[in-house]
Amino acid sequence: MGIINRLLLLPYTLVAMALAVVVLAAALRIVPESVWLNELRYALSRQELLAVCGVFFLVSLKFFFAVFSRTSSPVRTSGEFMVVDTPAGAVQVAVPAVRGIVERAALSMQGVRTAAAVISVHDAPKDSPATPMQVELKVTLAEHTGVNAVSEELTAKVRQELHDVLGIPEVPVMLRVTEIANTGTSSKRTLS
Incomplete structure (x- = not known):
């Protein structure tokens, strides 16, 4: 794995882990439904969420193609x-x-x-x-x-x-x- 992929993988993994913890907290009702629904509505109304989703999608696409890329034998x-x-x-x-x-x-x-x-x-x-x-x-x-x-x-x-x-x-x-x-x-x- 190249250095660029490693640098992208660290924040990508941290965001995915944080998202998993938030979903788990909502599913186990640790965070009340009214609180997380209110936060979700607020996040969906922000333009920054589109930019974050776009970056997340592009990084995911890069990792997807990195799986199938063929490199010469090291x-x-x-x-x-x-x-x-x-x-x-x-x-x-x-x-x-x-x-x-x-x-x-x-x-x-x-x-x-x-x-x-x-x-x-x-x-x-x-x-x-x-x-x-x-x-x-x-x-x-x-x-x-x-x-x-x-x-x-x-x-x-x-x-x-x-x-x-x-x-x-x-x-x-x-x-x-x-x-x-x-x-x-x-x-x-x-x-x-």
């Missing part, structure tokens, strides 16, 4: 996602754990100095053939390292590691070389 970069649904129960893996798998696989390759992964999880239906996640990998390479050879090997290694550990085949991997460092910088640290 993408998350944190939390957990289901990998396997076994007879023993559902196995869920945290996104930081997947990030760690990808970064370790990248840093184990010769020529890769640093690696930072962003994992995007797609909340798609279970029966959807789409891949449940996508990997964006930012790396720093050592000097005199062939970008073409490293990119092919690194992409294949990350895909194979994710397939071996998580059982997810053919995960899309987008590789970005952010820097080519001199060979004197040999520390393998993860970028933030």
Whole structure:
């Protein structure tokens, strides 16, 4: 639910709750009939009631269409996602754990100095053939390292590691070389 719908929903709900309490009080005869009928006649004679009813109707219409609106599948970069649904129960893996798998696989390759992964999880239906996640990998390479050879090997290694550990085949991997460092910088640290 979007922020606009949330902001509209709060006063809408408060007005609906107040109206329900007033109707309940009238039905249980807590408020005498002469009092609420007099107040109702006064409210019906006011022009402001038409404006309030119009706004209430428009907000109701917005919520009505929001129920039937289709949005694209949301993408998350944190939390957990289901990998396997076994007879023993559902196995869920945290996104930081997947990030760690990808970064370790990248840093184990010769020529890769640093690696930072962003994992995007797609909340798609279970029966959807789409891949449940996508990997964006930012790396720093050592000097005199062939970008073409490293990119092919690194992409294949990350895909194979994710397939071996998580059982997810053919995960899309987008590789970005952010820097080519001199060979004197040999520390393998993860970028933030």
